[in-house]
Amino acid sequence: MQERKALYLKTALLTDVPWNVLAGCDQYARNINALKAEKTNNKQLISITFKKRVWAGPLNPDLNDEDPKTIALFGGVGKDGNGDGRASLQSPEDRLYTFAEQIAQAGPGEENNRIGLWNIYKRGKAVDLIEDFAQLFENAKPADLDQHAFPVPINYNYDYASTWGAKRGWGGNRIHEGTDIFADYGTPVRATAYGIIELIGWNKYGGWRIGIRDLHGNYHYFAHLNGYAPGIHHNIITKPGQVIGYVGSSGYGPKGTMGKFPPHLHYGLYRDNGHAEYSVDPYPLLRIWERQANTH
Template sequence: MALPAQTDAAQTRAGHPQAQLVPVYKAYGEAYDVDWSVLAAIDRYAELTKSNEARERAPYYGYAMDDPAWSGPGNPNPQDVFAPTIALFGGLGQDADGDRLALPFDPEDRIKSLARFIDEEAGEDEEQAVWTLFQDPVAVERVSAFARIFRTFGIDPQGHTFPIDKRYNYTVKHTFGAGRSYGGRRIHEGVDIFASYGTPVLACAYGYVELMGWNRFGGWRIGIRDANNTYYYYAHLSAYAKSLRVGDLVRPGQVIGYVGSTGYGPPGTAGKFPPHLHFGMYKDTGRREWAFNPSGYLLQWQRQPQIVTRSPVPAT
């Protein structure tokens, strides 16, 4: 099944810092029988979740090994970059170009080292190697999903769309930050798009379905995450697209559900407010997640052309 034309353009776009690394991922992925997209996904997740301290220690793009792991256990020089000494002490640092230096900030040295580690650590289970690197089940899930996004849509898929089919009547209420009282005092972490029951709701970005199901505030809801760790939250749906499942990849304009008025009670509660889509956006650094106002994005996406499709993304 062919994907929309914008996918091909996204695959060739060279603006993202990782675009120039794709040939390196592929070369060392092939050399060590590691999926190139897993290497890229490890780098992406590591870059998006680096602490300020880690960024100061390793001010280059991607995953940074600890000094003792790179130079070797027992190496008296934890910042050692001389490849023969690193090999002597069993360090992970690799010399990719034959200059006898293993430099953690050199993309080829670093990615070769990462690919070799995954090959030796994982065997047939790359997820086990990802666990060893991050020691975090969330990281394992997201690296796996990012890798599928990269394989299907390219390293930096571009393009978003308004989350409601614009051929239907709708009204946007920009009420991010307003007070809410159901379930206790809280703020409104999104924007409400009022429309009739059954109006198609669309994926607004390239990403994967991270969450589906009932929430007493949001009713039937869907959470989609893109490869930049932005989370898109859709709530109060009347129904989901028939074939949609957790873990599925989605693309902009794909129908994922339909406007409803569910929520504010136990599963099945509906009709406590007019039908609308609650749409929220969240950022996640790996240490905290927070909502931000999606109004600027929605106003931009409203002005753009929109292609609506009911075809799911082929499984990878």
């Protein structure tokens, strides 16, 4: 991570694009590569890459061209980022510099950075995720970003089973996109990861709920809460184990509806593959985090 950060900082000085924005873009690429099982890309210093045709130019007869002049002549994007006179697709410095220059074309400043990112990704969700990752890189220690916690304290009474995919009837036929952790009213609910509170407030299905986005693009969803912990609000950074709310039975109706089912925490986990967000079964991870909590 230190080597990557050094490259982010160097490129930021050359292009005026903030280092944490570049780190967020690289993390976005890293997350998508991981979901595609592109392990070789994940081992690279920089995960951002380009298709050969885009890098060298759409009409370039040599897709391995590394001459910045002929690449530009044929409309390619590849640039020399390390000063060796070549624009090599194999060079992490060249790739990151080229990418940063594309963002910088929109102009300096936060709003122009958003415009530059939109011009590249053409996806609002991608821009939002990158901004979340940028905040995490700026405010959290690298060693802390991969830590996790079980969503309720293990010294409280609770019980849960694998319920992902089960049928639900309220509000129309749908499947259960999470695991229900049954516990007493007021049992503390804890953040499961370092992340940004992306959503907070009322939902007719989930009642009082919180959604947290972590560095790997996972969206941690906590629903049916009885209330929120002090200081918990939109866009703050949470830490694993931090109390964010309390178990309740809110939801299945208009704002304030309570008591239509026994008190429990609905915990859901969603991932983003660069095109759409989808639900995954959180039960295996809950078991891992529970075991880890029991060993500490």
